[in-house]
Amino acid sequence: MVQTSARLLKVLSLLQSQRFWAGGDLASQLGVTERSVRRDVDRLRTLGYPVHATAGVGGGYQLGAGKELPPLPLEDDEAVAVAVGLRAAAVGPVTGLEEAAVRALSKLEQVLPKRLRRRVNALQAVSVRLGDAAGPTVDAGTLAVLANTCRDELQLRFDYGNREGEASERHVEPYRLVHTRFRWYLLAYDLGKEDWRTFRVDRIGPNLRPGRAFKPRPLPAGDVAAYVSQRVSTDVYRFRARATVHAPAQTVSAKLSGIAFRVEEQESGRCLVHTGAETLEAVAWLLGSMGFDFEVHEPPELIDHLRRMSERLGRAAGRAPPAQASSR
Structure with a gap:
């Protein structure tokens, strides 16, 4: 016969494995009497597990939801x-x-x-x-x-x-x-x-x-996530970018949530964004996906990349690009 403490874990595991157990079936699985099952259920209740029982023909046991998550064998x-x-x-x-x-x-x-x-x-x-x-x-x-x-x-x-x-x-x-x-x-x-x-x-x-x-x-x-985000916003990347975005800092921060960046509030509802990536394509996508107008201040390679991208997109749209690129 299984030792009592080990059997309690087995009872708990069985109760978690299916919604309802008839008393006889549970006793058969454990190799004990139904009286022993009742004692084990009482012990589980004293440990805080909400085990519900129904008497009579068709009666049995069911593990209910408690206030805390119990151990899960x-x-x-x-x-x-x-x-x-x-x-x-x-x-x-x-x-x-x-x-x-x-x-x-x-x-x-x-x-x-x-x-x-x-x-x-x-x-x-x-x-x-x-x-x-x-x-x-x-x-x-x-x-x-x-x-x-x-x-x-x-x-x-x-x-x-x-x-x-x-x-x-x-x-x-x-x-x-x-x-x-x-x-x-x-x-x-x-x-x-x-x-x-x-x-x-x-x-x-x-x-x-x-x-x-x-x-x-x-x-x-205090805010570890914000601290790490600021630390890795530019230093660890091959291409480090600085751009003025035509939107408030709080709005931009919400758009960039989960991305390494640093934002500085500026006047007239604008902000200065510091970020970076391993490729120019990734930096361009990050800035462009925000949905706001922006001007790139550095690096110069990013400005050239955006200008070439603007020309390609203009050709794809069947029209000539504007006289000046939107980033400078």
């Missing part, structure tokens, strides 16, 4: 399915789910048996996503390790590649993972530089080496 195939789904959500296109998916994934992979982790990795290896991602892909396992070191306040060593591909070893205190619309960033205190740094996760090497625990420092800003 998973079968092997269920755990694999959840892990694969969380990995996809962590690096996928569903806006707003990425950071929550990483937190849940870090909890699950911490307790996932090796045999199930191998199944998850095998499924991931043979899965193909249709279409190109908007930005560089990152390994979900790396995200899970980073999330765990942030949560457990453990120092971390890793190899980091810069824009030119040159690698260096970094020794950091990791604090937060931040997701923009296209990329993941790690906010950490760099012990070698003795300053706060933001690291692109897709440039962090796979050999992550957690170390000893550290005492947390005060964060550099």
